[in-house]
Amino acid sequence: MKHITLSNSSLKELADRVAVPNYNRENIKTGIVHVGVGGFHRAHQAMYLDQLLHDKANANWGICGVALLSFDQKIYDTLKAQDGLYTLVVKELDGTLTKRVIGSITEYLFAPDSPKAVIQKMANPDVKIITLTITEGGYNLNEATGEFNLENPQIIHDSKNATTPKTIFGYLTQALKLRKENNSGAVTLLSCDNIEGNGAVAKKMLSAYVRFVEPDLLPWIEANVSFPNSMVDRITPATVASDIAELKNVSGIEDQWPVVCESFQQWVVEDNFIAGRPNLESVGVQFVTDVEPFEKMKLGLLNAGHSVIGILGSLLGYNTIDEAISHPEIGTFLANYLDNEVTPTLHDLEGVDLPKYKKTLIARFSNIYIKDQVDRICSETSAKIPKFILPTVQAQLKLNGTITNAAFIIAAWAIYCLGVNEKNEKINIKDALSDTLFAKAILATDNPKIFIENEEVFGKLSQSAVFSEAYSKAYQDITTFGIEKCLIALNSKLLK
Ligand code: CS2
Numbered sequence: 177m178k179h180i181t182l183s184n185s186s187l188k189e190l191a192d193r194v195a196v197p198n199y200n201r202e203n204i205k206t207g208i209v210h211v212g213v214g215g216f217h218r219a220h221q222a223m224y225l226d227q228l229l230h231d232k233a234n235a236n237w238g239i240c241g242v243a244l245l246s247f248d249q250k251i252y253d254t255l256k257a258q259d260g261l262y263t264l265v266v267k268e269l270d271g272t273l274t275k276r277v278i279g280s281i282t283e284y285l286f287a288p289d290s291p292k293a294v295i296q297k298m299a300n301p302d303v304k305i306i307t308l309t310i311t312e313g314g315y316n317l318n319e320a321t322g323e324f325n326l327e328n329p330q331i332i333h334d335s336k337n338a339t340t341p342k343t344i345f346g347y348l349t350q351a352l353k354l355r356k357e358n359n360s361g362a363v364t365l366l367s368c369d370n371i372e373g374n375g376a377v378a379k380k381m382l383s384a385y386v387r388f389v390e391p392d393l394l395p396w397i398e399a400n401v402s403f404p405n406s407m408v409d410r411i412t413p414a415t416v417a418s419d420i421a422e423l424k425n426v427s428g429i430e431d432q433w434p435v436v437c438e439s440f441q442q443w444v445v446e447d448n449f450i451a452g453r454p455n456l457e458s459v460g461v462q463f464v465t466d467v468e469p470f471e472k473m474k475l476g477l478l479n480a481g482h483s484v485i486g487i488l489g490s491l492l493g494y495n496t497i498d499e500a501i502s503h504p505e506i507g508t509f510l511a512n513y514l515d516n517e518v519t520p521t522l523h524d525l526e527g528v529d530l531p532k533y534k535k536t537l538i539a540r541f542s543n544i545y546i547k548d549q550v551d552r553i554c555s556e557t558s559a560k561i562p563k564f565i566l567p568t569v570q571a572q573l574k575l576n577g578t579i580t581n582a583a584f585i586i587a588a589w590a591i592y593c594l595g596v597n598e599k600n601e602k603i604n605i606k607d608a609l610s611d612t613l614f615a616k617a618i619l620a621t622d623n624p625k626i627f628i629e630n631e632e633v634f635g636k637l638s639q640s641a642v643f644s645e646a647y648s649k650a651y652q653d654i655t656t657f658g659i660e661k662c663l664i665a666l667n668s669k670l671l672k
Pocket of ligand 1: 370408409410411412478479480482483552553554560
């Protein structure tokens with residue numbers, strides 16, 4: 177089979193082999209600027225928008241991607257060379273692959289090289305929505321104080337170099353200032369990150385930065401920017417070499433960075449778009465008045481569930497989530513955690529069948545075709561724990577509910593941070609706080625509590641005697657008996 181390199185000019189030829197955008201990409205105007213064009217955005221929002229653009233009425237809602245960090249150079253170069261096009265490969269539960277070329281990213285900017293272009297694009301009057309997937313850690317929240325971290329060196333940099341910023345806060349401030357000066361109109365800032373109340377957090381963090389550098393801009397923001405909360409969901413593992421090879425060998429498509437994902441997809445959004453929005457309902461997006469219960473459910477069950485499987489799986493030497501969850505003790509431990517510790521903290525989920533949601537979740541985690549990497553799940557755990565697990569712990573402590581499995585996970589993570597698994601293999605830790613975590617993990621071998629006294633991650637959690645005790649016991653148990661024996665003991669206790 178002839179190999180075809182993915183680009184605008186090859187789309188016609190490719191149409192015989194794979195679904196391609198059936199709209200003229202040249203006629204699409206940019207109505208959305210998206211910061212953080214990672215795998216998740218490409219499997220989720222860009223896919224929804226691609227579907228939408230097939231209707232001519234929506235031609236004003238193309239996406240301009242923004243690569244914010246120098247680290248993003250590779251994805252930027254790759255996508256640019258393919259005119260923003262890429263193949264989305266959906267792995268169905270039975271292993272079938274559904275492939276489709278996504279065309280909604282019609283412009284792409286690399287911020288480190290062109291900060292001015294990014295600011296101007298965000299301030300363009302045609303742009304009505306700015307969306308973000310900048311990760312849980314990207315919001316610059318100090319967990320110890322619950323406030324914006326003004327001491328972050330990059331924030332200090334941005335405050336002194338307004339026109340060449342490095343952080344999202346520097347960019348947004350300049351862009352909003354320009355919108356105000358040019359009368360470019362209101363705009364929606366839509367966070368698509370896994371954070372409870374992500375819109376409210378985005379607003380609080382941005383306002384704190386603006387108060388620091390441009391206080392006069394605050395009233396304009398208050399009146400002209402809306403910050404809807406949203407819940408996003410689709411498991412999207414990192415693309416690996418075999419995904420690229422499969423596409424080339426089976427479909428003859430040369431795509432240097434396709435995206436693979438599961439078939440499940442969900443997007444629940446608060447309908448608060450001050451400058452208008454496309455008709456996303458028509459492609460399955462749910463609009464609700466209060467997203468928080470949905471977000472709580474997803475973060476507490478899915479994302480926390482991932483971390484549980486990832487941390488335990490990594491210590492036992494597994495590489496993928498499906499392998500780790502197939503260990504019966506991990507599966508049971510997870511189910512108990514979800515039922516006994518997370519579920520009692522969830523409320524107001526009108527229309528959601530929670531038992532069914534959990535059942536589907538376990539099937540999603542267990543999908544053997546997805547091969548989601550334990551390494552991906554465990555990356556940046558220091559930013560994930562406060563968003564995925566600690567809210568459950570705090571709620572359970574208030575309810576006098578059980579926190580045994582949560583404490584066990586935190587203890588397992590403290591041991592994980594030593595960087596060696598139970599097979600004596602090195603763990604490849606990817607975490608912005610890895611140095612601090614390692615130092616605390618070493619100290620914790622003598623005094624486990626030191627690890628949870630790190631307020632940067634745990635806030636004031638160590639002050640809870642109930643939690644500290646459960647955590648210290650779990651720590652001692654793991655170091656004495658190993659993960660598996662502890663899981664057996666914990667799981668059987670619950671059976672009685
Ligand atoms: C994962 C998420 O990063 C993580 O730890 O839990 O990326 C998860 O796969 C997505 O949020 C699914 O929607």
